Amino acid sequence: MENDVLVQELSSKSTNKAVKVAVAQGDGIGPEIMSAALNILKSAGANIEPEFIELGEQVYLLGNTSGINNESWDIINRNKLILKAPITTPQGKGYKSLNVTLRKSLGLYANVRPVSAFHPFVKTNFPNMDVVIIRENEEDLYAGIEHQQTQDVVQCLKLITRPGCERIIRYAFEYAKAYGRKKVTCMVKDNIMKRTDGLFHEVFNDISLEYPNIKSDSQIIDIGSAKLAANPENYDVIVTSNLYGDIISDIAAEIAGSVGMAGSANIGANVAMFEAIHGSAPDIAGKNIANPSGLINAAVLMLAHLGQLEIADKIKNALLATIEDGYHTPDIYQEGTSKKKVSTQEFAKEVISRL
Amino acid sequence: MENDVLVQELSSKSTNKAVKVAVAQGDGIGPEIMSAALNILKSAGANIEPEFIELGEQVYLLGNTSGINNESWDIINRNKLILKAPITTPQGKGYKSLNVTLRKSLGLYANVRPVSAFHPFVKTNFPNMDVVIIRENEEDLYAGIEHQQTQDVVQCLKLITRPGCERIIRYAFEYAKAYGRKKVTCMVKDNIMKRTDGLFHEVFNDISLEYPNIKSDSQIIDIGSAKLAANPENYDVIVTSNLYGDIISDIAAEIAGSVGMAGSANIGANVAMFEAIHGSAPDIAGKNIANPSGLINAAVLMLAHLGQLEIADKIKNALLATIEDGYHTPDIYQEGTSKKKVSTQEFAKEVISRL
Ligand SMILES: CC(C)[C@H](C(=O)O)[C@@H](O)C(=O)O
Numbered sequence: 001m002e003n004d005v006l007v008q009e010l011s012s013k014s015t016n017k018a019v020k021v022a023v024a025q026g027d028g029i030g031p032e033i034m035s036a037a038l039n040i041l042k043s044a045g046a047n048i049e050p051e052f053i054e055l056g057e058q059v060y061l062l063g064n065t066s067g068i069n070n071e072s073w074d075i076i077n078r079n080k081l082i083l084k085a086p087i088t089t090p091q092g093k094g095y096k097s098l099n100v101t102l103r104k105s106l107g108l109y110a111n112v113r114p115v116s117a118f119h120p121f122v123k124t125n126f127p128n129m130d131v132v133i134i135r136e137n138e139e140d141l142y143a144g145i146e147h148q149q150t151q152d153v154v155q156c157l158k159l160i161t162r163p164g165c166e167r168i169i170r171y172a173f174e175y176a177k178a179y180g181r182k183k184v185t186c187m188v189k190d191n192i193m194k195r196t197d198g199l200f201h202e203v204f205n206d207i208s209l210e211y212p213n214i215k216s217d218s219q220i221i222d223i224g225s226a227k228l229a230a231n232p233e234n235y236d237v238i239v240t241s242n243l244y245g246d247i248i249s250d251i252a253a254e255i256a257g258s259v260g261m262a263g264s265a266n267i268g269a270n271v272a273m274f275e276a277i278h279g280s281a282p283d284i285a286g287k288n289i290a291n292p293s294g295l296i297n298a299a300v301l302m303l304a305h306l307g308q309l310e311i312a313d314k315i316k317n318a319l320l321a322t323i324e325d326g327y328h329t330p331d332i333y334q335e336g337t338s339k340k341k342v343s344t345q346e347f348a349k350e351v352i353s354r355l
Numbered sequence: 356m357e358n359d360v361l362v363q364e365l366s367s368k369s370t371n372k373a374v375k376v377a378v379a380q381g382d383g384i385g386p387e388i389m390s391a392a393l394n395i396l397k398s399a400g401a402n403i404e405p406e407f408i409e410l411g412e413q414v415y416l417l418g419n420t421s422g423i424n425n426e427s428w429d430i431i432n433r434n435k436l437i438l439k440a441p442i443t444t445p446q447g448k449g450y451k452s453l454n455v456t457l458r459k460s461l462g463l464y465a466n467v468r469p470v471s472a473f474h475p476f477v478k479t480n481f482p483n484m485d486v487v488i489i490r491e492n493e494e495d496l497y498a499g500i501e502h503q504q505t506q507d508v509v510q511c512l513k514l515i516t517r518p519g520c521e522r523i524i525r526y527a528f529e530y531a532k533a534y535g536r537k538k539v540t541c542m543v544k545d546n547i548m549k550r551t552d553g554l555f556h557e558v559f560n561d562i563s564l565e566y567p568n569i570k571s572d573s574q575i576i577d578i579g580s581a582k583l584a585a586n587p588e589n590y591d592v593i594v595t596s597n598l599y600g601d602i603i604s605d606i607a608a609e610i611a612g613s614v615g616m617a618g619s620a621n622i623g624a625n626v627a628m629f630e631a632i633h634g635s636a637p638d639i640a641g642k643n644i645a646n647p648s649g650l651i652n653a654a655v656l657m658l659a660h661l662g663q664l665e666i667a668d669k670i671k672n673a674l675l676a677t678i679e680d681g682y683h684t685p686d687i688y689q690e691g692t693s694k695k696k697v698s699t700q701e702f703a704k705e706v707i708s709r710l
């Protein structure tokens with residue numbers, strides 16, 4: 001049986017011509033961490049050419065409830081590649097989440113979130129954790145179908161489709177195969193949602209049979225996330241639906257050290273988007289203290305996706321070395337372990353000096 | 356303003372006449388841990404009289420897809436009080452979850468799950484954690500409204516009502532007030548589900564104003580559960596909707612030591628049901644190795660609810676002393692810290708000897 005999942009990722013090669021990337025600088029801490037990430041990409045010799053796009057708060061506040069304008073869509077559709085900082089969606093029922101719009105409009109069905117510890121340099125109880133969460137990225141309660149029946153009764157539709165389940169579950173097994181991972185764990189709540197989560201579980205069971213060399217098991221999401229929180233080192237690849245994946249990827253990243261460290265890849269058949277998993281943290285915006293590691297890790301995933309593997313490794317190693325040498329932004333700074341408390345920009349400089 | 360929430364709980368008094376309790380022995384490890392709990396209740400002089408009811412696997416397998424028969428309903432409706440061991444719902448779309456049926460039919464809107472550590476006797480990274488999760492218990496995706504549109508498209512309805520939100524949120528603040536707790540944290544995902552989770556959050560904001568002496572804050576469920584998993588000691592009372600509460604209460608209990616230790620109260624206007632938060636663990640059923648602590652803690656909550664406070668304390672202290680003295684069932688046994696690995700029955704005997 002032929003699989004075209006991951007094929008784009010695995011077959012793309014680095015070419016001499018610079019790859020154009022739509023770059024969204026985002027809101028809150030977005031511009032600071034993006035500037036750090038771009039400086040590092042440039043210094044490392046990444047063969048990419050940023051094309052900046054406008055989206056997020058500034059666009060919302062012009063009265064555009066989608067948070068993105070046509071020009072940005074054009075650039076995205078041309079480049080088919082996005083590096084994105086976190087954005088802020090204004091409060092209020094009228095504003096649609098641009099994160100969700102991008103994922104759904106561009107068919108970015110797989111949200112890949114690798115999380116590992118930086119022990120002993122970043123504090124964690126789980127020095128050996130190394131888990132990849134593969135989160136379905138288009139369906140579930142994120143379909144955005146909400147309905148107000150009366151003033152007092154509201155509803156939201158959880159929508160699950162067989163092709164959606166098949167695609168993400170196959171992606172998870174292909175990912176495990178490509179990256180030499182040993183086990184894929186399915187987490188849903190099919191003892192209650194027998195049809196929706198039941199479908200996900202049923203498709204998981206079917207597809208797992210096609211991968212006899214990869215172990216597979218299933219856990220109900222309640223006890224599964226509890227065991228993940230208590231013993232994350234027991235997990236390898238986890239595949240789950242959209243909302244559960246949202247929750248457990250934040251848990252995994254935070255107990256590995258900080259939600260500020262994890263990057264993610266949003267993968268579709270034709271387009272890919274890379275971003276940190278954390279939010280725009282408006283409370284610390286403009287202070288030059290945010291940790292850019294999440295976005296740097298997202299950029300590393302992007303380079304790997306483009307086949308620029310050497311440069312990806314170079315950046316990844318320089319980032320690790322910076323953290324190991326104890327140059328820490330305030331969120332991961334620890335008296336005793338850390339050497340110096342650095343700003344966002346200083347952190348980036350330290351990474352660059354280690355490339 | 357008058358509140359009748361908690362009134363039943365706080366005003367009920369121990370009387371001389373034994374209180375009749377519908378007791379469901381459950382499936383899997385259910386009968387073993389229930390026998391342990393009942394022996395302890397009896398030895399402690401709890402003023403209750405068990406009336407056994409049939410429900411769960413044996414009833415399902417007779418072809419009754421609800422898992423409960425009329426006789427059991429009669430006893431429940433008469434006694435208005437249930438002590439319940441975990442049950443097993445058979446696989447298959449036709450079987451309805453009896454846990455959900457009981458909660459919904461009996462109007463048990465508040466699921467109260469206190470979780471604290473038994474440091475240093477049970478291993479935990481969080482010696483000071485002491486959190487109460489107050490979980491809405493009737494609405495949300497648990498409404499059980501699922502629909503198969505085509506072979507490939509299935510839907511589940513997340514249903515949230517204003518009265519439902521008001522009741523559980525007021526319960527949480529009244530609980531905090533009654534038990535001298537300092538803070539109530541709301542966790543939902545209203546940046547995505549603006550109407551449903553938005554309603555919950557809006558009602559939380561409104562009701563919090565009525566309790567100026569109790570701190571209140573809100574976190575998005577993704578980062579909220581991550582911070583709970585990483586720093587549970589920062590939380591006091593958490594109020595949340597049904598599915599999120601299911602997930603985070605298992606997380607809290609597991610990182611406090613073991614999901615096997617936590618009891619819960621399902622509170623309605625007229626009926627209350629007490630149970631462990633863990634499942635029926637068929638894999639270890641009949642082996643006399645299950646930890647009965649979750650159900651014992653549920654029984655303690657029941658006695659407190661009945662106003663039998665002295666006996667509740669007596670059992671609680673004996674349970675603590677047993678654990679402190681190192682008599683541990685295999686799930687919490689640790690070479691070095693534990694004194695003796697004991698069976699379910701032996702554990703109960705040790706508790707009884709410390710009453
Ligand atoms: C910002 C929000 C819409 C987003 C999500 O819920 O998916 C974020 O939490 C994430 O995990 O990427």
Ligand SMILES: CC(C)[C@H](C(=O)O)[C@@H](O)C(=O)O
Pocket residue numbers: 191192222452454455601632634
């Ligand atoms: C058994 C199951 C229906 C139940 C739930 O999901 O509520 C359990 O996990 C719980 O938390 O009490």
